[in-house]
Amino acid sequence: MADKVSWEKEEHIGLVSFAQVMIERAFIDDFHRVMDEIESDDQIRVVIIKGAPGKIFFAGYDIGLMTAAEGVESAYLNGKTVEVQQLINRIEYCSKPVIAAVDGYAAGGGCEMLLACDLVYASERALIGTPEVKIGLIPAAGGTIRLPRMVGKHRAMEMILTARMYTAEQANQMGIVNQIFAHEELQEKTMKIANAIARNAPIAVRAAKASVVKSMTCLDKQYELITAEENLKCLTSADIKEGANAFMENRKPDFKGE
DSSP, X not given: OOOSEEEEEETTEEEEEESOSEEOHHHHHHHHHHHHHHHHOTTOOEEEEXXXXXXXXXXXXXXXXXXXXXXXXXXXXXXXXXXXHHHHHHHHTOSSOEEEEEOSEEETHHHHHHHHSSEEEEETTOEXXXXXXXXXXXXXXTHHHHHHHHHOHHHHHHHHXXXXXXXXXXXXXXXXXXXXXXXGGHHHHHHHHHHHHHTSOHHHHHHHHHHHHHHHHTTHHHHHHHHHHHHHHHHTSHHHHHHHHHHHTTSOOOOOOO
């Protein structure tokens, strides 16, 4: 079976690619394996997440799975939220700087993934957002924690509660994206920045990242528990099934608040 997540080395840079845009068990296992390999490779000083090929950087869980939640134990559903939180956390808590190169659609889990990165560069065709409430969920893999920290409460609330998508330019103005490059230049420009970081003292770079991340995330474990509890309310509701079905049937959902 082909790897769902793979990586290659270019001198001191680790380039991570996805073979699919959805999260499932094999993807999670592959992602952790790749991050373990990168962490243990002393030659790698910077990581670039390229995402999936095509027009979608990354999306998250398959919405179709949400319609199959009826009768499933709450502990199992809660575990799924924690599972994705842990996957995204591997990025933020990676000892080496992680850069996202976003060349397309980064919604839901894709947006939460880039929020966990240390630097984000995007092409002009990137679209970024947290549309979870449209189908009856919340951004439970760190979105409700990292987004307000990054852009402020009011902007985060607008982004999360309206579920709208933002252009690369809008995301740049909000502080989510560091810089925008032309589609055909994105990988080259991102590599240039990664190499500039890799030329610096690696121990100091890792220490600087750890200092920043630790200073910002000391209470995150408590917040993640709260988020998982709130998301469980969504996963066990009738609204999530209606939202998922409406999405797959390309119609407007009729939410009852049940």
